[in-house]
Amino acid sequence: MSRGIFAPSARTMVVLAAAALAVGTGAAGCSSSSSSSSSSSTSASTPPPSASSASSAPATVSTSSCGTNPGVAATGTPIALGAIATNQPGTSFTDIPNMAAAYFACVNANGGINGHPIKLYIETEQTNPAQIAADAKQLVDTDHVVGIVGNTSIIECSVDSSYWQKLGFYIIDSGIAPECYGTPNSAAVNMGPRYSSDGAVQYALSQHVSKIVFDQSNVPGTGYIAAGPSALAAAAGVPIVQLTENVPISDADSVAIKEVDDAGPNGAVVLNFTPPEALIILQAAQKLGLEDHVKLWGCSTPCNTDFLATSLGPKWNNKLFVNAELLPPDVTNTPTMNLYEAILKQYGSAVSGGIGSFSQMGFTEAEIAVHALESVTGAYTVASVNAAFKAVSNFSTGMLCQLWSYGSSPTHIPNNEDSTVTPDNGKMVTAQGCTLISAVDPQIAAYRSAAGTAALEPAS
Amino acid sequence: MPPWSDFEPFIVSGLALGGVYALSGVGLVVLYRATGVLYLAFGAVGAMGALIAWSLMQAGAPGWLSWLVCVAFAAAVTLGYGVVFGPALAARGPLIKAVATIGLTLILYGAMDLLWTTSGGEARSITLPTDNGGFSIGQIQVNWTQVIALAAGVVITAATGAFLRYTKLGTAMRAMANDREITATLGVPVRRVEAAAWLGCGVLAGVAGLLLADLVALDATTLTFLVISSLAAVLIARLRSIALAFAAAIAVGLLHDLLTPITSLTNYRDMTPFVIAAVGLLVLSRHQVLAQSREES
Numbered sequence: 001m002s003r004g005i006f007a008p009s010a011r012t013m014v015v016l017a018a019a020a021l022a023v024g025t026g027a028a029g030c031s032s033s034s035s036s037s038s039s040s041s042t043s044a045s046t047p048p049p050s051a052s053s054a055s056s057a058p059a060t061v062s063t064s065s066c067g068t069n070p071g072v073a074a075t076g077t078p079i080a081l082g083a084i085a086t087n088q089p090g091t092s093f094t095d096i097p098n099m100a101a102a103y104f105a106c107v108n109a110n111g112g113i114n115g116h117p118i119k120l121y122i123e124t125e126q127t128n129p130a131q132i133a134a135d136a137k138q139l140v141d142t143d144h145v146v147g148i149v150g151n152t153s154i155i156e157c158s159v160d161s162s163y164w165q166k167l168g169f170y171i172i173d174s175g176i177a178p179e180c181y182g183t184p185n186s187a188a189v190n191m192g193p194r195y196s197s198d199g200a201v202q203y204a205l206s207q208h209v210s211k212i213v214f215d216q217s218n219v220p221g222t223g224y225i226a227a228g229p230s231a232l233a234a235a236a237g238v239p240i241v242q243l244t245e246n247v248p249i250s251d252a253d254s255v256a257i258k259e260v261d262d263a264g265p266n267g268a269v270v271l272n273f274t275p276p277e278a279l280i281i282l283q284a285a286q287k288l289g290l291e292d293h294v295k296l297w298g299c300s301t302p303c304n305t306d307f308l309a310t311s312l313g314p315k316w317n318n319k320l321f322v323n324a325e326l327l328p329p330d331v332t333n334t335p336t337m338n339l340y341e342a343i344l345k346q347y348g349s350a351v352s353g354g355i356g357s358f359s360q361m362g363f364t365e366a367e368i369a370v371h372a373l374e375s376v377t378g379a380y381t382v383a384s385v386n387a388a389f390k391a392v393s394n395f396s397t398g399m400l401c402q403l404w405s406y407g408s409s410p411t412h413i414p415n416n417e418d419s420t421v422t423p424d425n426g427k428m429v430t431a432q433g434c435t436l437i438s439a440v441d442p443q444i445a446a447y448r449s450a451a452g453t454a455a456l457e458p459a460s
Numbered sequence: 461m462p463p464w465s466d467f468e469p470f471i472v473s474g475l476a477l478g479g480v481y482a483l484s485g486v487g488l489v490v491l492y493r494a495t496g497v498l499y500l501a502f503g504a505v506g507a508m509g510a511l512i513a514w515s516l517m518q519a520g521a522p523g524w525l526s527w528l529v530c531v532a533f534a535a536a537v538t539l540g541y542g543v544v545f546g547p548a549l550a551a552r553g554p555l556i557k558a559v560a561t562i563g564l565t566l567i568l569y570g571a572m573d574l575l576w577t578t579s580g581g582e583a584r585s586i587t588l589p590t591d592n593g594g595f596s597i598g599q600i601q602v603n604w605t606q607v608i609a610l611a612a613g614v615v616i617t618a619a620t621g622a623f624l625r626y627t628k629l630g631t632a633m634r635a636m637a638n639d640r641e642i643t644a645t646l647g648v649p650v651r652r653v654e655a656a657a658w659l660g661c662g663v664l665a666g667v668a669g670l671l672l673a674d675l676v677a678l679d680a681t682t683l684t685f686l687v688i689s690s691l692a693a694v695l696i697a698r699l700r701s702i703a704l705a706f707a708a709a710i711a712v713g714l715l716h717d718l719l720t721p722i723t724s725l726t727n728y729r730d731m732t733p734f735v736i737a738a739v740g741l742l743v744l745s746r747h748q749v750l751a752q753s754r755e756e757s
Contacts, residue, residue, distance in 0.1 A: 092578060218727065246730045248682040250480075250689065253473035254717040257600070261466065261721070275583035280677040283585055288473075289601030311585040352577050 063342045065335070066103065067110025068374070074112020078119040079373065079380045082139035083150035084132060084160075087124035091274065095353045096174050097122045097150035099362025102347035103370070113373045116380065121145060125153060132159045140167065147385040148172070149369040150362060155220070157186055168382060170389040170406060172368055174361045178224050181443070187412040189364040189397070189404065190357075191325045191437070193300055194225045195444065197272045198437050199323035199418040200298040201229040204268035205236045206432075209295050211267035213259050217277065218244040225272060228441040235440040247277050252284035260285065263294045270298035278303050279311055286315055301325045305356050309423035316423045321431055324419045326360045326399050330427055336367075336398025364399040371395055401434035409450035416444055462721045469600045470717040476606045478713025480675055481733070482613035484690035485697075485705045487664040490620045492699045494633035494657035495546065498558040499538070500687060504568040505662065506669020507683035509534040511576050513670065514584055514678055523589070527670055534666030535659055537568075542658025547651065550640050565684065572680035586673045609671045616664065617706045633657050692733030696740040712736050 064070035081104075083097035101120045108117040121143045123135035132155065139145045148164065151157075151173035157180035164171055165185050175181055175188035181195075191199065193216075201212055214229045216222055226242050233240035241262045245255055259269045259281070271278050278299055285291050296319060303322040312320070329337055340363045344351060351359050372388040373380070394403040401417035420432040439445040484502060491499045509530035516526040541564055549557050576584070590604035624630035632653045636643040644650045672683055693712055697705035712733045719729040 244727060246727075248677070248679060248685075250676055250682055250686055251473070251477050251717060251720075251729075252676065253476055254470055254720040257469045257473055258720050258726070261469070274578075276578060276677065276679050279583040279585060280679070280682075283587075287591055287601065287603055287605075289596070290599075293599070305583065307583045311583055 063106050063346050064110050066106040069111025072111050074108045074115050074117040076116040079116050080119050080145045081147045081149050082121045082145035084123045084135050084153055084156050086153045088126040093152035095351050095358040096152040096362040098350040099359040100150040100366035103366035105347045106343045127154050129159045132156050136160045146380055146382050150365050170386040172365050181413050182411045184410050187406045187414055189361050191415050194228045195437055196300040196323045198228040198441050200270045200300050201232050202438055203321050203420045204298045209268040212240040213263040213269045215243040216272035217247045231441050249277055249280050252280045255281055256285040260290045260293045266295050268296045269294055272300040274302050275305050275308050309428050310426040314425050318422050322421050324421045329355050360399055364397045411447050413447040466721045470720055472597050472600045474714035474717030478710035479610035479613050481690045481713050482706045482709035483668040484687050485693040485709045486616050488694045489702050489705045491661040496637040500561040501564040502665050503687035504565045504684040505534045505537050506665040507680050508568050509666045510669045510673035514586055530670050531666030535662035538662025539659045546654050569684050584678045586678050588674050605674050617702045621702050689733045692737035695737045
């Protein structure tokens with residue numbers, strides 16, 4: 001039998017199919033198993049002012065208030081701190097340690113910590129446990145860091161928790177994995193995906209929806225995250241449907257249709273995705289004319305960006321309600337918020353996202369660390385620095401709804417009070433002020449029980 | 461099993477998804493038939509063109525100009541790759557030619573990750589004027605962009621088939637893909653014909669990138685690797701039949717979405733293209749073997 005002149009042979013078909021699979025595997029590898037890592041550090045030198053496009057600090061705000069000796073650069077022995085952040089295609093949290101580094105650069109330019117500059121070593125990882133463990137060892141053994149501030153990683157808490165406990169480190173981080181909240185030696189400034197989803201579901205329940213559809217990325221830990229919203233819905237007697245989606249999403253239309261069908265006209269769809277994935281679903285719903293087919297749409301904190309509000313447009317004003325773990329910078333005019341914007345503008349050239357939740361988290365972590373370091377008397381050692389971190393109690397960060405404490409409790413969810421925002425013509429504005437996350441979530445109840453009670457709100 | 465009414469909205473979304481796969485799949489088959497290259501950078505080139513268009517629109521450029529730049533960029537990069545690397549790889553096997561395009565894919569993908577970072581939670585989107593109009597089928601709104609994407613697949617399939625079959629240039633492309641050396645000895649200007657094929661594929665990649673950025677997502681990862689799902693349709697078409705690639709793409713999209721309301725299968729629906737490709741290839745191979753043995757006996 002003669003083949004057509006363009007008919008590839010069976011062998012050709014096999015090798016081309018193998019090539020296709022190799023590309024797919026490569027794609028997965030790019031996002032999950034690259035063994036490369038990179039590190040950087042900030043030193044005592046003052047970086048040149050940046051032109052962060054998103055920041056617009058009031059002209060009258062000076063960054064010199066970040067330090068105790070304005071205008072005098074710190075020249076003493078550096079205090080070495082470390083951070084590990086996920087940085088891979090599609091998922092990068094480097095803005096958080098980079099903003100912490102910007103804060104430290106400001107402190108270093110204005111007296112440092114009793115004359116000592118802070119040097120932050122930043123390691124990046126690609127969700128590879130072996131690489132993450134090696135990063136931690138490098139920070140300790142090679143860089144000789146005395147504290148960990150600014151960690152933000154998908155699995156770092158799970159991988160390194162016991163290592164940090166063994167060495168006596170008390171981490172100040174932005175959490176994702178359960179161990180960031182459920183261990184004695186990690187305290188996050190954010191609520192993380194579970195408690196942020198709790199907040200979004202709690203808001204939907206407060207609007208008397210008849211059903212909740214909770215949809216999230218199909219990644220490790222979905223069961224842990226889903227447990228919070230499930231508990232809240234069960235306590236309210238509202239049925240909840242749990243969905244997961246493989247990311248990146250390439251069939252947003254069918255995802256949106258299923259969510260809306262499952263929720264019904266008086267129900268709510270609550271999403272827990274990164275901003276690009278959430279945007280894909282919400283835009284698909286809009287193009288299909290489905291945005292009004294449910295009572296409301298909700299989203300955990302990652303959706304709280306002006307990028308998303310701008311991309312969605314006015315149809316979502318007062319239709320989408322996003323949990324906000326930190327106070328909204330656009331409408332909060334306080335000295336701390338102004339200092340944050342001024343530091344971002346002057347020192348935040350590496351913070352690509354500008355104003356937003358990620359840079360706010362980095363600022364808050366650095367702020368807490370500096371507050372703790374200023375209380376250290378004597379040498380800056382692992383023991384003294386981590387004792388100071390652990391001793392932070394009822395600290396007003398100016399970024400959170402409540403005072404922040406570390407303490408000795410077996411679990412740490414120091415940020416458990418949030419607000420809710422909604423798009424308003426390209427900006428996120430407050431829809432509901434600070435509200436405690438319900439203790440119906442057993443993890444929140446356990447933390448409050450161990451810590452005494454919910455932390456107070458800052459004095460206005 | 462859910463009632464039939466639960467499946468109805470997914471027929472519309474499945475057709476739209478099938479149209480998306482068809483746009484990429486048809487482009488891949490066209491270039492393969494013309495040059496013998498499985499162009500795995502098809503998605504990445506279109507994605508980068510769409511991101512450039514987005515940047516231009518953010519800077520205040522008119523939409524039409526941004527769309528033109530998107531198509532021009534994809535055409536220029538594809539043509540450049542074809543002109544520079546095409547002749548050097550012409551004598552190599554199909555696997556080497558395909559793998560070489562992975563190199564271009566990764567370079568473009570890295571550049572996009574660097575230039576249009578998502579580290580600060582950035583989310584981008586492109587909306588076309590055709591998104592605003594349309595009609596309803598049941599409770600689902602069908603917009604003109606979806607209709608255009610599906611129609612573009614049909615038109616491109618028909619036009620390319622006719623072009624390759626009835627025009628001198630198309631015949632030269634087919635001959636060259638079969639045997640470049642013999643075609644050259646017959647006086648066909650090989651390099652010019654190849655360049656035309658690469659340029660045409662680049663234009664298709666740009667158009668597909670723009671439409672997919674609107675229909676799927678303006679996201680480098682999504683658009684770059686969407687081509688992998690399209691490959692299922694291409695493989696079912698055995699890299700030769702544009703019409704079969706189109707039909708397979710529509711079938712893959714439909715089946716994929718019709719699995720969505722079935723709770724026990726919904727999380728596995730992303731496997732649909734590959735399962736269909738595997739089953740399709742097995743069935744086709746079996747038919748081929750049976751036909752061969754009948755001829756021999």
